[in-house]
Amino acid sequence: MAAGAELFRRNGYAGTGLKQIVSEAGAPFGSLYHFFPGGKEQLGEEVIRTSGLAYIALFDLFIVPADDVVSGIEAFFAAGIATLEATDYVEGCPIATVALEVASTNEPLRKATADVFTAWIDAGTERFARFGLGREAARTLTITAVNNLEGAFVLCRSLRDTEAMAVAGAATVDVARRLLQEHTEL
Amino acid sequence: MAAGAELFRRNGYAGTGLKQIVSEAGAPFGSLYHFFPGGKEQLGEEVIRTSGLAYIALFDLFIVPADDVVSGIEAFFAAGIATLEATDYVEGCPIATVALEVASTNEPLRKATADVFTAWIDAGTERFARFGLGREAARTLTITAVNNLEGAFVLCRSLRDTEAMAVAGAATVDVARRLLQEHTEL
DNA sequence: GTCTATAACATGATAGAC
């Protein structure tokens, strides 16, 4: 299933063939339908959910250990730049490509991506709130971070340039500063 | 070709069949290869370029006539929310889905999306600079707006909710305020 | 010159041999 995650992220859902997946995984074709009786859709849904939820670890890796909200955000987006450069702009968000593809064409898969994004927002809200931000402010900041990260992945991967990701980090910092000023009990 | 643009945006590049396009367009199958000898790839590239460049008109529609930068940005993102609601979350960015799909799989199409994004950034930079922002600041603001717009389209279409687009507008306003403070000659 | 019919191939899914 790791092979499926990689291919779905690179080629999208419709653009990835099941034969391609089993070939990449070195598995025989029949076993796919043994483990995923629901076929491509079930495989796609499990890939979305597992690889999506794994990304929550990034909050714990970059935001939680930071000294303050701003430096946490800076580390988070610096990691995004590093990933783009290290993977020659192939590795971006694990589910964004599929999310856009299925948003209006496949309701079960759309629901799976929505559950993942909801989990991201809830997790980020909880992490940012630890720095003294109110719940609403922490939620706004998380959505801002995800917005900027996802949008920058689109621009950076298309343009093969990290400028947009640097701008995204700076923008998220601006929002953090505004929210800190408004909502922290001094 | 208008039918192709609509289907590519909804279903993505790999997910849209040529038969589907000619059927939707009410055209016979053979005529497609008469007008597009390069087949699906040529059609895809022309769809990306034309529907992408058409979006530059949005800058002239919402940013240029505004009284100031902030209210222009607010009108811009309010229009994004209205579009999502009016189209039941099917109409987002005309090229984002395809851009992510082809970023690492089809170099001619990736280049087409990159040219469109570059044109957007250049156009936005020129429009924002009219309000007295320096060239660099205007460019940063444009990239911030596109980042936030694209990212919010991903979240909004997946979650079927406009909250992320409202947050994206507010974030872009925050960046505009910071840049205005730093770079305007008072 | 326009379009129908078909070729050549890939896809998702299954049945049935081991």
Added chain:
DNA sequence: GTCTATCATGTTATAGAC
């Protein structure tokens, strides 16, 4: 229970009839 061989269908692309 594991996997090979195949099915039915849908894909892009191209002939060739009108």
